Amino acid sequence: MRTPQEYLASILNGIAPLAATSLDLAEANGCVLAEDVHAMWALPSFANSAMDGYAVIASDVADASVSHPVALQVIEDIPAGSWPLLEVTSGTAARIMTGAPLPVGADGVVRVEHTDGAMPVVLVHSPSGGHIRSIGEDVQPGEQVLNQGQVLSARTIALAAAVGRSTVLAHPNPRVAVISTGSELVEPGQPLAAGQISDVNGVMLEISLRELGALVIRSSIVDDHADALRQALDDAAQQADLIITTGGVSMGAHDTVKEVLSSLGTVTFERVAMQPGMPQGCGHIGSPPTPIVTLPGNPVSALVSFEAFVRPVIRRLQGREDSKFSSGEVIAGAAFSSPKDKLQFVRARFSSGSALTATPIGAQGSHILGGLAQAECLLVVPAEVELVSVGDTLAFIDLRRESR
């Protein structure tokens, strides 16, 4: 059996970043930029006032004070969004709003609080404090403001908008189809007949995918009939960038997923040396080939497998560099034993007061959802480790993406 790390490497071998495309700014958050962004104009693109007040010739008001105010003729009123028509000459001023263009002739602004605010003659009580934003003092025309490979954020997208862009070339978020397989599954909230269970994986994976930025285009339950599954997979392959199935990949004689997929493309199945989540499968189906990852049907196994394998696949499709297996390292807050020969993913919670210590919680069976609900992370215990001691360092996968 391969280790999870070896298996992940083999999956990622078959996954390339989605082709970059033009994305509206509002849709590009979290995406990897696929171009250098250059400014179409300077920022500011015109000299403007940093304050509400009066545009003046600074030397006119150099000696102004409350006891010796300077009177200036107000020749124009310049709101933001307008363009000044007149030149400020000695003895004159223009009323000006924050962000409004500086009129020709003016070389300073007096804040309205330092005047009597009057028209058509204003009394200035203080010298000009400057308060001019010069052309290009933030960004020069043509300047490169964002770099290919950057992950876009509200702030970098703001800068792209400011320099003239409404779209950017970036790797889009993948469209993902989720298919829960199994004749025993019913939609959550439906009453259960004998032998039935609620489909937990559909909603759990839909949320987990969305947290990573992926777009879940369909989530469906398919029973164990080959025709229904083949149809669902065909539909998914035509629409999705990635297909995730759950269930039907163990040793069971009725595992339709294996039968159907084996005939549709390059999907292979194997047992990976991990617990939970041993039975795994991956490959491509359809033409052009759409990647597919088949997860076990147990919700706990499905979530662990999602974190170990699908999360890195999503990040690779998004063009992100770090398709990492773990989130970092954490200190074990309690001693516990661990079966050998397989890497163990142990549900754990961070100890209060510190994000760097974590302690396993409750029963770890692959059907135990109660413990999964409480888990904040998965501790990664290597196959060769049989006993973890307090203070040992372990890799972990952080599950707390929903804590905003």
Place this chain on the structure above:
Amino acid sequence: MRTPQEYLASILNGIAPLAATSLDLAEANGCVLAEDVHAMWALPSFANSAMDGYAVIASDVADASVSHPVALQVIEDIPAGSWPLLEVTSGTAARIMTGAPLPVGADGVVRVEHTDGAMPVVLVHSPSGGHIRSIGEDVQPGEQVLNQGQVLSARTIALAAAVGRSTVLAHPNPRVAVISTGSELVEPGQPLAAGQISDVNGVMLEISLRELGALVIRSSIVDDHADALRQALDDAAQQADLIITTGGVSMGAHDTVKEVLSSLGTVTFERVAMQPGMPQGCGHIGSPPTPIVTLPGNPVSALVSFEAFVRPVIRRLQGREDSKFSSGEVIAGAAFSSPKDKLQFVRARFSSGSALTATPIGAQGSHILGGLAQAECLLVVPAEVELVSVGDTLAFIDLRRESR
């Protein structure tokens, strides 16, 4: 002038959590649960097999080995989703799949790997390893599995789905209208006439709101005409749980926002002792009253004000307990001076290798978008501090929500 903390407290005084409502599970991620969730049935709801194999009477195969296999008559085939019809008696077995119901009479499962896998007589090479999941070993019927006040995650929603729920009673995410005001504003990507600038705040705030889970129902640009603004505010008040405006709240004589809002509701304007972001306003408009927060028009001031005031408002509307002003504490990685009398929000980056040290970046003017784009956090420098030394501890606001 009030401090930002005092001003935030006054805003939050007027904000109550949105009334809890029934949310589909897939829409409830990140929401605060407003009920205790009890299991409608046990988990597992029926005894079932943890393995693909054969359901047996354990004593029948207690001495089975490869050299001395035990032959059992296979009386039934039990796929997942079916219900067994026959009783297993001594000398018989039922083929059973993972998750399928255990037949009456059987008290153990032998993995298929420990048999010859044959029908209608199977040779068993090993004693039963148990492999039975008992009714209710995870959750008992009626057991409280989730608590009012919990923030829902993929994992807690999975548990709700498993125990019979398709919806939960939770505080919904707020619907927010964003209105950028100013005759100088044009849509991003449009060419600029003299005196015009691209509207940066609309897309920046839309993304920032979405990162917090809010639903941005409209984002519009309104010029400085009272009628247009009044119409936009009326529309927004009818649809939104919160209105955010940018621009028009400074000392400017053309600041239509102040004039219109003063006549529409309880909105008040004030100068808050902070930089950037001094001119602020908040209150309620319409009937029933919709909360509104008016932010300055400079993108940097708008983002800082958003983080300081709107973020806590969103969290309060979501029913979250911690409407905190800052994200925690960080160590200053460089010395810098800070103007006194006003709290300063200083754009900074975390030092490489440690998330606990941060260093200011570049020019800090409120129109400088280049520096904002690079910022990872805002350092919060108290009004009385004029010099920050290397190693000083400062509060900070983390801006890196987009790093998934």
